[in-house]
Amino acid sequence: MWNIQPIPQYPVINGSVTLSLGIEELIFTASWYKGPNATTPYYILAYYPGPSPITIPGPLYNTRNFIVFSNGSLHIRDLQITDGGNYIAKILAVTQEDKINVTLTVYEPVTKPEITASITQPRENNMFTLTCDTSRATITWTRRGTSISSETQLSENNRTLIFPSVQREDSGEYKCEAQNLVIKEFSEPYTVTVAYGPDKAVIEGPAYVRPGSSITLTCSADSFPPPEYQWKVNDTVLEEKTNKYDTSNAEIEDQGIYTCVVRNPVTLRTATAFVYVTAEFIHEVNENSIGLGLGLAFAIILGVVLIIGSFCLYRKFVKKRRNESSENREEPIPIYENFTAAQPQEDFSYMAEQPQGDSSYMAEQPQEDSSYMEAQPEEESSYMAEQPQEDSSYMEAQPQEDSSYMVSRENVNSCSVLQS
Incomplete structure (x- = not known):
């Protein structure tokens, strides 16, 4: 079965296309039409091959656009959108006669977007x-x-x-x-590139002014395009328009509130950050000062250890003395017993010196004594009964002192005999 094949398959404006007839046998005539049917108004041309090929143009023929090949195929040049449509070919060959058609589409080329x-x-x-x-x-x-x-x-x-x-x-x-x-x-x-920000502004740098040294503050904020910067010190607007503020020779008067205002020229948004910078003297730290500090710390620690050790020894000594004092207080002191034993001789000597006086005194008050004795027998007896142990302990508590007292008394008596 015969057919028509466009070559190329997708022809474009200003390009060309061949409506190829796939016929291998010898043909006698090939007539081409463009339209709904194969009638004279839509007639393009008729082609008669042979030793002297003949082309008979029709109403739609255009020498600039149409060329017919020896096998009867139709070639169209300089294509336009209007060249698209229904094409009909009437073929007479050796073995048969047939009418075939094809729809041609002319495409616009894609322009570079x-x-x-x-x-x-x-x-x-x-x-x-x-x-x-x-x-x-x-x-x-x-x-x-x-x-x-x-x-x-x-x-x-x-x-x-x-x-x-x-x-x-x-x-x-x-x-x-x-x-x-x-x-x-x-x-x-x-x-x-989307413009945004500035987001939160941040100031980085030291929070002190060291007199005589330099100070550098850096202001930053996420923003596109890059923002504009303005610095203030204690509400005084500075000339700096970058994100850095530098002072090469700071003074105590440079302390105060440093403010950074960030502004985006496209979004017209602003962000503000501030930091309070104080005046402060900073002493340089060297190896000697470090060694001195370590030595001082060691001396303090050693002193504390010695104080604690001395306090412990003192407490141990005091406790020992207290124990010894307790033991000494428990030993009996026999002073009062000897004193009591020494009293009879003193009383006898006294009685020997005044025998008559005592006798007359006793003779004058015999009844009074007797009545007194009779009146308080029970009281004395009870009194004696209540304190027998106290007298005994008192008498037994001081034997040594009484002995010494007896010796001294004997010496005194000896001295009296010698004098007499």
Whole structure:
């Protein structure tokens, strides 16, 4: 069965195509029509091969566009969209005669796509769109190195990529791909940079001013594009416009509140940070001072150990003396017993010196004594009964002292005899 095959399969504007007849046998005539039927109004040409080929043009023939080959195939040059449509071929060959047709489609070539943005510098949390400009093609969006955020949306024909609330994470390189049945084209990468911030500002640096030395404070905040900086000291605006504040020869008067104001020129947002810097003298630490400090610490520790040791020895000594004193108090002191034993001789001598006086005294008050004795016999008896042990212990407690007292008394008596 005969058929017509377009070569190439997907012809494009300004290109060419051959409507090839797949007939291997010898043909006598080949007539071509473009339209709904094979009638004169749609007649293009008739071709008669042989030793002297003949081409008879029809109403639609155009020498600039149409060429017929020796096998009866029709070649069309400089294609336009209007060249597309239904083509009919009437073939008379050696063995048969047939009429066949084919529908030709002329495709527009894909122009190189180009991306345009709704705004050059999108701001975070605002709406933002990218549009792929091309012709009659299926469009696909890609992002270099990663996928496109799931929060994005696409227009009906995929030509526009929509960011309802663009975020800093959406920054990057984007491409759009345009493709039809004929060709595929890619756009140049478009770089999206989302403006954001500044976020929280931070000041880094020492919190003291050392007179005579330098001080450096650094202010930072996450922001794009890079922010503008302004410094204040105790509400006095400084000339510094960078993120660093330097003072080469600080004075005590330089202490106070240092404020850094960060401003984004695109988002117009600001962030502020401050730090209180105080005046402070810092002594340098060297090896000698370290050694002196260690020696002093060792001396203090040694002194504490000696004090604790001395206190322990003192307590042990006091406890020992107390124990010895307790033992000494338990030994009897026999002083009062000897004193009592020595008294009779003294009393006898006294009686010997005054015998008559005592006798007359006794003779004058015999009844009084007797009545007194009779009146208080029980009291004396009870009294004696109540304190027998006390007298005995008292008498037994001082034997040694009485003995010495007796010796001294004997010596006195001896001295008296010698004198007499």
